[in-house]
Amino acid sequence: MSQRYVIHLPVVASDLSAAQRLARVIGRWMLVLPMADPGETTVSEEDQQFLRHRVFCDLRLPGGRRCLLRDGHDGPCARRLRR
Template identity: 60%
Template sequence: MTRYVVHLPVVAADLAGAIRLARVAAWSVRFLPQADPRATTVSTEANPDVRHRTFCDAALPNGRPCLLRADHDGPCSRRIHRLPAEPGR
């Protein structure tokens, strides 16, 4: 079966912002059976062949995918870990 890939260009000020936007966009369509959020990558317009992964590509011991960002610290997980709020915020 032939697979087709949809490319949706967006504009971001920097790589970190582009990765955040890509993760949000990918996560928002995860309910579609055709979507593969874990394969989401980011590249510059000038160099589309150099891609940056947005999700970790590791599998957990039970075979399920890690849901954390590609460069996360610590062990892989199915839950997104949030930092505690700063005091006074």
């Protein structure tokens, strides 16, 4: 068994897209913490926590770092938001 633990931090949002936006903001902010892996961030309905929706793209970039764009984004992966 691994000695890795996951922190579940409940945050309330009005709908799925609002929850995903808020999770992306929190995930990007967490990049300042070396132990955080925001690429694995998911959101779920309060009563259906087994059904999770990815927040960030699942792909890894050269060098092993994760893409920081939303899940299902158009175009190439990136470490920075497009303007």
